[in-house]
Amino acid sequence: MSETIKKFMYLNRRAPYGTIYAWESLEVVLIGAAFDQDVSLAFIGDGVYQLLEGQDTSESDMKNFSTTYKALGDYDVTKLYVEKESLEERGLTLDDLMPLTWEDEDDDWAEKDSIRLVSRAELADVLDDQDIVYSF
Amino acid sequence: MKFAIQVNEGPYQHQATDSAYQFAKAALDAGHEIMRVFFYHDGVNNGTNLTTPPQDDRNIVNRWSELGKAHDLDLVVCVAAAQRRGIVDEGEMQRNGKDAQNIADGFRISGLGQLIEAGIQSERLMVFGD
Numbered sequence: 394m395s396e397t398i399k400k401f402m403y404l405n406r407r408a409p410y411g412t413i414y415a416w417e418s419l420e421v422v423l424i425g426a427a428f429d430q431d432v433s434l435a436f437i438g439d440g441v442y443q444l445l446e447g448q449d450t451s452e453s454d455m456k457n458f459s460t461t462y463k464a465l466g467d468y469d470v471t472k473l474y475v476e477k478e479s480l481e482e483r484g485l486t487l488d489d490l491m492p493l494t495w496e497d498e499d500d501d502w503a504e505k506d507s508i509r510l511v512s513r514a515e516l517a518d519v520l521d522d523q524d525i526v527y528s529f
Numbered sequence: 530m531k532f533a534i535q536v537n538e539g540p541y542q543h544q545a546t547d548s549a550y551q552f553a554k555a556a557l558d559a560g561h562e563i564m565r566v567f568f569y570h571d572g573v574n575n576g577t578n579l580t581t582p583p584q585d586d587r588n589i590v591n592r593w594s595e596l597g598k599a600h601d602l603d604l605v606v607c608v609a610a611a612q613r614r615g616i617v618d619e620g621e622m623q624r625n626g627k628d629a630q631n632i633a634d635g636f637r638i639s640g641l642g643q644l645i646e647a648g649i650q651s652e653r654l655m656v657f658g659d
Contacts, residue, residue: 397649417570420641424640425645528656
């Protein structure tokens, strides 16, 4: 669709259901996937709650969009950075998050983890390396 | 410099659209290019012509329309966000069986691809919001 390839970062900072930012961010990611850019997502602060396993919105009558994260691999969105300190500050570990994977067609369709646990300092370097940062 | 602007918050409730407007104006005055202003989330509410603020306050919607007209700006309201929040143009009115439209002068409703394209084609994407 475009000859230019830029590094696109979607920075997710908010919990999933208190505001619409998380869901409308995901809508941009899904549309953006068609543009063949070098896409990453990062989850910091309350944004790490977006990836929690076992989300249940049945009592609040809100749309549970958590399964959409599991489909990201099919859209070739395979780099999901999660900030370690943000998890720790909220009493969470990687085990509390949904297992998110993608299939690597260059490696006999091996299933690989999409989530990359990084420190705050490491994530700063990742952000510094981006061309575009969409902040939600 | 070729800028694109993303506005994520509605008028009056939040300063984001004021800051975006002031930035756009200053950038244009300094000879820079604004290739697109994309209104997302509650930012789509910047594009309704039903806004009627008190006369002793700024008219945020008209201000965007006027700046758009003066500089031929591409003011784009996200269709998905607009449908949720009731921002409607002629096409959306017919498509969704509504009996009114309210898109302000100089704005157009289009898809999220316009935001991605703005990121690709601009040299800097400025995001205004929390």
